[in-house]
Amino acid sequence: MSQTELPTENAAALVEGVDVPTPAGRGSNLIRRSLRLGRTRVGLVLVGILVLIALFGPYLAPHAPDAFVGRPFSSPGGGAALGTDYLGQDVLSRFLHGGLDILILAIVSTAIGLVVGLAIGLIAAYSRNWLDEVLMRTMDVIMAFPQIMLALVAVTLVGPKNWVTITAIALTTAPRVARVARGAAQPVVERDFIGATEAMGMSKARIITGELLPNILGPMMVEASLRLTYSIAVIAALAFVGLANDPNAANWGTMISENQGALATQPWGALLPILAIALLTMGTGLIGDGIARTAAGIDRERGDE
Amino acid sequence: MTTDQLPDQQGLTTGPDPAVTVRDLQISTTNGTPVVDGVSFEIAPGEVLGVVGESGSGKTTVGLSLLGHARRGLEITGGTILLGQEDIRAMDDAELRRLRGSLVSYVPQDPASSLNPALRIGTQLREVLEAHGSTDDERNAARIAEMMREVALDDDPAYLKRYPHQLSGGQQQRVGLAMAFANRPRLIVLDEPTTGLDVTTQATVLATVRELAQAHGVAALYVTHDLAVVAAVATRVAVMYAGRIVELGPADQLFEASGHPYTRRLVGAIPRLTGGRSLIGIPGHAPSPAKRPHGCAFAPRCRLRIDECEVALPEPVQISPDHSARCIKALEVVKVEQSGLGDPVDLPPSDTEAPVLSIENLVARYGEIEVLHSINMTLEHRECLAIVGESGSGKTTTARSIAGLHHDWSGSIRLGETELAQTARSRSTDVRRQIQYIFQNPYGSLNPRKTVGESIGQPLRVFGLASRREADKRAGEMLEQVSLSASYARRYPDQLSGGERQRVAIARALISSPSVLICDEVTSALDVSVQAAIVELLGTLQRELGLSMVFVTHNLPLVRSIAQKVAVLADGHIVEYGETSGILARPQQEYTRHLISDTPSLETATSEVQATAQPTDRPTEREPTG
Numbered sequence: 037m038s039q040t041e042l043p044t045e046n047a048a049a050l051v052e053g054v055d056v057p058t059p060a061g062r063g064s065n066l067i068r069r070s071l072r073l074g075r076t077r078v079g080l081v082l083v084g085i086l087v088l089i090a091l092f093g094p095y096l097a098p099h100a101p102d103a104f105v106g107r108p109f110s111s112p113g114g115g116a117a118l119g120t121d122y123l124g125q126d127v128l129s130r131f132l133h134g135g136l137d138i139l140i141l142a143i144v145s146t147a148i149g150l151v152v153g154l155a156i157g158l159i160a161a162y163s164r165n166w167l168d169e170v171l172m173r174t175m176d177v178i179m180a181f182p183q184i185m186l187a188l189v190a191v192t193l194v195g196p197k198n199w200v201t202i203t204a205i206a207l208t209t210a211p212r213v214a215r216v217a218r219g220a221a222q223p224v225v226e227r228d229f230i231g232a233t234e235a236m237g238m239s240k241a242r243i244i245t246g247e248l249l250p251n252i253l254g255p256m257m258v259e260a261s262l263r264l265t266y267s268i269a270v271i272a273a274l275a276f277v278g279l280a281n282d283p284n285a286a287n288w289g290t291m292i293s294e295n296q297g298a299l300a301t302q303p304w305g306a307l308l309p310i311l312a313i314a315l316l317t318m319g320t321g322l323i324g325d326g327i328a329r330t331a332a333g334i335d336r337e338r339g340d341e
Numbered sequence: 342m343t344t345d346q347l348p349d350q351q352g353l354t355t356g357p358d359p360a361v362t363v364r365d366l367q368i369s370t371t372n373g374t375p376v377v378d379g380v381s382f383e384i385a386p387g388e389v390l391g392v393v394g395e396s397g398s399g400k401t402t403v404g405l406s407l408l409g410h411a412r413r414g415l416e417i418t419g420g421t422i423l424l425g426q427e428d429i430r431a432m433d434d435a436e437l438r439r440l441r442g443s444l445v446s447y448v449p450q451d452p453a454s455s456l457n458p459a460l461r462i463g464t465q466l467r468e469v470l471e472a473h474g475s476t477d478d479e480r481n482a483a484r485i486a487e488m489m490r491e492v493a494l495d496d497d498p499a500y501l502k503r504y505p506h507q508l509s510g511g512q513q514q515r516v517g518l519a520m521a522f523a524n525r526p527r528l529i530v531l532d533e534p535t536t537g538l539d540v541t542t543q544a545t546v547l548a549t550v551r552e553l554a555q556a557h558g559v560a561a562l563y564v565t566h567d568l569a570v571v572a573a574v575a576t577r578v579a580v581m582y583a584g585r586i587v588e589l590g591p592a593d594q595l596f597e598a599s600g601h602p603y604t605r606r607l608v609g610a611i612p613r614l615t616g617g618r619s620l621i622g623i624p625g626h627a628p629s630p631a632k633r634p635h636g637c638a639f640a641p642r643c644r645l646r647i648d649e650c651e652v653a654l655p656e657p658v659q660i661s662p663d664h665s666a667r668c669i670k671a672l673e674v675v676k677v678e679q680s681g682l683g684d685p686v687d688l689p690p691s692d693t694e695a696p697v698l699s700i701e702n703l704v705a706r707y708g709e710i711e712v713l714h715s716i717n718m719t720l721e722h723r724e725c726l727a728i729v730g731e732s733g734s735g736k737t738t739t740a741r742s743i744a745g746l747h748h749d750w751s752g753s754i755r756l757g758e759t760e761l762a763q764t765a766r767s768r769s770t771d772v773r774r775q776i777q778y779i780f781q782n783p784y785g786s787l788n789p790r791k792t793v794g795e796s797i798g799q800p801l802r803v804f805g806l807a808s809r810r811e812a813d814k815r816a817g818e819m820l821e822q823v824s825l826s827a828s829y830a831r832r833y834p835d836q837l838s839g840g841e842r843q844r845v846a847i848a849r850a851l852i853s854s855p856s857v858l859i860c861d862e863v864t865s866a867l868d869v870s871v872q873a874a875i876v877e878l879l880g881t882l883q884r885e886l887g888l889s890m891v892f893v894t895h896n897l898p899l900v901r902s903i904a905q906k907v908a909v910l911a912d913g914h915i916v917e918y919g920e921t922s923g924i925l926a927r928p929q930q931e932y933t934r935h936l937i938s939d940t941p942s943l944e945t946a947t948s949e950v951q952a953t954a955q956p957t958d959r960p961t962e963r964e965p966t967g
Contacts, residue, residue, distance in 0.1 A: 227785040227786075228780035228781075228782060228785040228786035229787055229788040229796075231746050231778075231780065231786075232778070232780065232786055232849070233799070233803070234746065234765055235744050235745065235746055235765045235773065235776075235777075235778050236765075236773060236799065236800050236803040236804070237766055237768070237770060237773045237803065237804075238803050247788055250788075250790035250791075251788070251790055
């Protein structure tokens with residue numbers, strides 16, 4: 037570092053702009069702007085397609101998910117467009133039926149984890165005292181357990197019920213969200229407009245929800261999509277190891293483990309759900325990345341706004 | 342417009358061999374809007390050229406272009422920049438790297454962020470030398486010691502082992518200066534290096550810049566928004582407005598007989614130590630680069646505007662051989678008596694019967710450290726009390742304690758007859774309504790996610806004084822009262838300029854009809870002309886609404902224009918307290934005298950610059966160490 041270091045403002049380089057209205061990242065605005073990025077659009081398309089498959093697939097399926105339509109692991113053709121699985125069920129039908137469970141579980145558990153994590157992170161950031169320490173150290177303890185480990189332990193102990201999976205994933209998502217929320221909120225807490233509301237005597241709950249929360253929505257949207265990505269992966273993994281709510285139901289995770297033996301001869305049974313999960317997680321990841329890049333102004337061109 | 346047609350070719354020349362020659366410089370955004378246009382000047386070796394202008398005038402952009410650098414989104418699109426005979430614009434990246442730090446160096450605004458916090462200052466100084474090929478350890482050590490002495494810092498090895506955070510702001514900035522001068526550059530660009538420093542520290546830094554530039558024959562470009570600072574450091578001054586130099590000339594001529602109405606207004610906006618005069622802001626604001634008018638960019642704000650002003654861009658008019666102004670009326674303007682000075686302020690007498698606010702034995706702490714030691718002061722009805730001091734003197738802590746924002750204090754603060762609780766939250770709604778606080782930084786004090794109207798109406802809603810609809814209506818009225826249009830209510834803070842934001846903050850503070858208004862350095866983040874307008878507004882509102890006001894500031898001349906009474910704070914003690922005029926005219930304490938003499942002002946500056954022909958004895962070191 038020396039005097040040769042030149043200032044590279046991250047703000048749009050309008051020279052100390054005076055009367056130039058620069059729209060900054062207000063919530064909805066941020067999403068709209070992030071949609072200008074190719075990656076966000078690709079992510080949105082991927083997620084959109086897979087959500088549509090998960091939602092409407094069951095109505096389009098040619099067979100019932102548990103109907104036997106041919107010999108096990110028969111190749112595509114005949115009654116099964118993509119062949120049959122290890123029991124002789126139609127792969128396409130099971131695939132079309134198998135997404136909804138994963139999607140619903142992932143969204144519900146992530147949402148709960150987000151709300152809890154946000155609340156804890158914001159309270160910790162705002163309190164700035166022993167409560168902050170207690171909350172965040174507790175989060176650290178929970179975080180010390182890998183997410184998949186905790187989920188596995190919970191499910192094996194209590195049984196493969198949906199509510200157990202949701203609780204386990206929400207519980208492990210919350211600390212990660214809390215860390216990000218606290219980090220994002222800390223600099224905001226120091227800003228004077230928080231002091232101004234304190235001087236007015238506004239209640240702490242209102243300051244946290246009305247003043248603090250709207251100012252960290254940007255990073256939290258990124259975090260939400262990232263957490264959703266992880267939740268999908270963990271839930272699919274649980275199903276893969278046979279710990280889905282109903283081990284016989286069609287489920288992308290279960291399908292992979294059931295049909296992996298025949299990857300060489302009849303790959304569709306395993307390949308299709310693998311692709312679906314991969315594309316879904318990639319899609320949510322790309323959306324998160326797009327929002328993050330927009331918020332940070334990485335790909336911002338001058339004159340863009 | 343081409344360079345050859347400029348009538349001021351000879352006028353700009355300051356010596357036989359200028360160190361830097363800039364001709365018809367044009368810098369544009371990547372989509373073609375010129376940000377800086379037709380800028381030409383020269384700097385002689387050893388000369389300090391001050392570049393002044395408001396935010397957005399392009400002064401920093403010009404400064405950086407001398408290093409061959411344009412900020413992201415900008416590019417240098419025309420003109421020549423000659424360093425001696427070398428053309429900076431023709432250089433490739435490798436040559437520019439060699440140039441920077443050796444032939445041209447740069448001192449940024451914030452010393453704290455320009456030093457690497459993980460490296461000892463000695464190491465960083467050595468890096469600068471090594472980066473440009475000097476690898477002999479022994480010679481470098483001797484050179485570093487010399488550099489440290491030049492900037493009046495300790496040269497012993499223990500001091501060099503310190504980390505940047507162990508130095509005060511002024512010391513950090515002087516390390517920055519030492520680095521900048523390390524390789525004996527031919528040109529040094531200083532970008533507001535004293536903004537954020539105390540007046541005493543600022544005075545020593547300014548003196549150091551002047552002396553070093555002169556002693557080593559280094560040309561210096563000093564970019565600042567503060568006219569008083571420029572008057573203290575520069576021999577010649579370029580005034581920038583909307584991307585062009587509107588006036589260029591020797592400092593004393595420029596300030597005493599300005600040829601451009603804009604310069605005149607700027608000079609009028611500066612608070613003076615002598616005589617409390619009302620400050621006059623410049624109405625309106627500078628046009629953004631894309632919206633600059635065809636003719637004179639200042640015309641829409643100019644009182645002397647004639648139709649001809651808007652027809653074509655005025656060419657520089659030669660006022661004297663080395664003084665030119667881009668105004669078709671320059672020769673008339675220069676003859677007019679400096680009329681920018683406001684009338685003497687007539688501060689209303691304060692009602693001494695019953696103090697509105699009385700502070701007794703106020704002791705405030707940060708953890709273990711006592712930062713205020715038994716402060717006593719009273720604020721009378723309709724009075725403005727200024728609290729003045731350097732950073733760390735405890736002035737803001739006093740203000741925050743009164744507002745209940747600083748919690749760790751003891752002693753007594755009474756509002757009328759009511760004893761105040763320590764925290765705002767534990768005070769009654771009525772007390773919170775009566776004491777309102779305006780923060781220093783208008784960029785931080787408004788919630789970026791709330792519209793201006795919501796922010797202004799918020800106190801009414803929190804105090805339960807109005808419904809949402811009523812609050813909105815009152816917010817509109819308040820906007821009018823602070824001279825903004827009611828349509829601003831729907832805007833968001835990031836769509837407003839700094840001055841407009843501060844007006845919004847004032848509107849928010851006044852909407853609940855408080856009796857005491859606490860202003861914490863409310864103008865320090867603003868341009869001079871905007872500061873003048875804000876102070877003008879506060880003064881008017883105070884008189885109209887019968888407010889009592891606590892005005893915290895480090896700017897002594899400003900006090901003159903607004904406050905009847907002043908308390909000078911130093912290290913948590915009140916060193917002087919009483920009538921403003923008396924204290925500023927006849928300070929009893931050494932500390933106050935220092936504060937006054939170190940404050941850059943147009944009155945003291947002219948003599949100082951002339952005095953630099955001989956090495957001056959530097960003002961005493963007053964900064965804390967460690």
